[in-house]
Amino acid sequence: MTVSAPDAASSPDREDHLVAGFAALAIAIHILEAAFPSPMPGVKPGLANVVTVVVYLRYGIRTAAWVAMLRVLVGSMLIGTFLSPTFLMSATGACASLVVLGIVGSLGRYLVGAVGLSLAAAFAHMAAQITVAYLVFIPHPAILSLTPILMTAALIFGSVSGLIAASVDGLLRSGDGRGK
Amino acid sequence: MRLVRPGDMVVFVLAAGLVGASYAYFWGPRAEGDTAVISVGHRPVAEISLLEDATVPVEGLIGDSVLQVEGGRIRFIDSPCPGRYCIHMGWIDRTGEVAACLPNGVVVEIRGGHREFDAINL
Structure with a gap:
């Protein structure tokens, strides 16, 4: 998305605008969330993932990946954790949840909706983070003993985000219907 | 459009099972010291x-x-x-x-x- 001669190859197209808009929304949520105190490192609602799931449902995995990656990158720069352990964990978590989104999403849109996608993504996110925390930062069994708590958090927050994503997606769909 | 679809419930049950298993595995019976x-x-x-x-x-x-x-x-x-x-x-x-x-x-x-x-x- 370079700003130069307005030829077709380099000028932002519709998808670029979409990605930028959704990424900005996700980054705002990400930063708002970072401002809230967390009961435990690694436990936070992950409401920014609502954006990822909604974008995935509406525009597919490519756009969702752009939005998620931009969120992690820009969010970490704004919060000040770029290239820190937090950044590595968040990037790995985002990658893992995108992969799982793609897999679970391909099972059939009418079978698995936003809640299932969000739950699966939350678990992938958590599993990737625990793995990175254990293998890279603190190779001590005590980290693994946190797994049940973190998984419980993933279950609760994944379901909540999923319900939010499902209703947002529903509202957007009905909005589409009226627009046409 | 319903918020929760059948597959969602399946995913939820699997996820809850995984949580239960993680409690059993990581917080289960521990080694006794001597x-x-x-x-x-x-x-x-x-x-x-x-x-x-x-x-x-x-x-x-x-x-x-x-x-x-x-x-x-x-x-x-x-x-x-x-x-x-x-x-x-x-x-x-x-x-x-x-x-x-x-x-x-x-x-x-x-x-x-x-x-x-x-x-x-x-």
Whole structure:
């Protein structure tokens, strides 16, 4: 998305605008969330993932990946954790949840909706983070003993985000219907 | 458009199962230790086996604490402290578990077996 001669190859197209808009929304949520105190490192609602799931449902995995990656990158720069352990964990978590989104999403849109996608993504996110925390930062069994708590958090927050994503997606769909 | 679809419930049940399994796996039965190290202050004063039942008096900073070993477990049964927290701690038997009488400076830690934690932060 370079700003130069307005030829077709380099000028932002519709998808670029979409990605930028959704990424900005996700980054705002990400930063708002970072401002809230967390009961435990690694436990936070992950409401920014609502954006990822909604974008995935509406525009597919490519756009969702752009939005998620931009969120992690820009969010970490704004919060000040770029290239820190937090950044590595968040990037790995985002990658893992995108992969799982793609897999679970391909099972059939009418079978698995936003809640299932969000739950699966939350678990992938958590599993990737625990793995990175254990293998890279603190190779001590005590980290693994946190797994049940973190998984419980993933279950609760994944379901909540999923319900939010499902209703947002529903509202957007009905909005589409009226627009046409 | 319904918010929750059949597949969502399947995913939820699988996820809940995974959470349950993680509790069982990571917080399940732990290794039992076979010795207890008794320290007064920062100095270890004795290491006793938990395989033999015994009653062990330990001279602490303000008096004698009495420890009881029975069936691979150990507990404080008496201590000259005001709160008696050490006694209320009850039996300990897992490697890494600690019972302490801070006023008397007596600390008991289970050793041996497979060590799982070196600190528990509640």
